[in-house]
Amino acid sequence: MIDILAIFSYKFFQNALLGGIITSAACAWVGLFLILRRESMLGDGVAHTAFGGIAIGLLLGVSPLLTALVVSIFSVLGISYMRKKGLANSDAAIAVIMAMGFALGLIIVSLAGGFNVELFSYLFGSILTISTQDLILVTVLGLVTIAFLGAFYKELISMTFDEDAARMKGIPVRSMSIFFNILVAMTIVLSIKVIGIVLVTALMVIPGLAALQLNLSFRRTVAASVGFGAMSTFFGLVISSLYNVATSGVIVFTAAAIFAFVAAYRRMGR
């Protein structure tokens, strides 16, 4: 077993902590809005379409996260378009786009003859092996997401609570929704390295859900959600390094344990 203090001195672990905590903070904040907008599964759907983008990146030899970002943005806008035009409700639109994105990935993988090891790291995350290039991308996307939410959170709450009233007050609801959807895509892409495509939705939804148990004001709910997300990633990284088990799995279980603890605490407090 690795010494608990020694792991903090490793450069790869410091990079993982930095990338992981920025990612989980952005995820928790975006995820809270997704829960309140009743779009929790949007993250899962878009993450699966990112698989197609990653396959394109691996095939072309460019950064898979960049190609995943492009495909994810088109996917989230596609889901939004289908809903708006009445082609499908939210769930059905997510199902269609998710399946198409994943199918695209499968076709490319089969055409290329497979890039199994690399694909595995994107499907299940590999934060401990994050490259400097990916760390820069994750940090930039994460900070852009946090800055946007920090600047426009009051408009986003207004829209989430009552879209018609927000429109009547001159808030550009349509543009803000498009920007928010792009943020969702960005957040998912930056999460892929941390937790992987398959589990990305956990990092978006569980911390927010835990924070909502506490019956706090909005600002405090955001703070609690971000705090729970960062704690999940921190302890997930430390525990998985100590016991040499899959980091993404431990992060999800840590988040779930925090949720269970908070929910039990709330019920005991009643």
Place this chain on the structure above:
Amino acid sequence: MESQAVLEVEKLTISRGNEVIVRDATFTINRGEYAGVIGPNGGGKTTLILGILGTLKPDSGSVRLFGQDLKDFNQWDRVAYVSQNAVNFDSSFPMSVREMVSLGRVGRHNLGRKLTAEDWKAVDEHISLMGLGDLRDRRIGQLSGGQKQRVFVAKAMVRNPEILFLDEPIAGVDPETQEAFYKKLSDLNAAKGITIIIISHDLTAVFCRMSKVLCVSRDVHVSEIGEDFEPTEILRKAYGEHFHFVYHKHECKGEFHD
């Protein structure tokens, strides 16, 4: 004081599907008036308000707000609306009373900017004005029906609108809370001179507290509520010949303890 029209509706007809819901409505609301909109369920009260606010497109007729045709009207900061469904929100929505009221100060003018100290001062003033001072940090989901409605009125009022539309704001609330709510609106109307147009089924409150009544049952009958006001005729036009309602202006003081 010379009366000044803030809302002029002329020959307004609105249909939903093939059915005419409001027909040839013509009336004027002056600055500072407190008008009640009454009528049977499905009579067109909400349709009339949504038509005035431009949410529903009329078949014919015109609406002028502050002298400007609705088609060209863009001063929505001067108008506030609390919908019938405002209180039917997800009770787990994580917002305190203070945060909810502060959303009233969010708009195009401060897009992407923080609320100022002046904004928060207005928020706190309106929370106190609606008698919610002790509840400012309480989660909105934990409030009673009457308290929630006062929060939404505070949210609408915090923008300092000149005209306030309320659609059945206290449906399903106990009589004591209703009375307190109407008193609060009367106080706002008197203190700030704000024009209030409220849809209500509480005929006593409308006749005792308000200055004008719009009786909507496809056709819109308008009457001033003065000392010699006699509601029987317009009530029968709206609710039918057999409708019976006893009203004596001098009993209003006994009905309302203020």
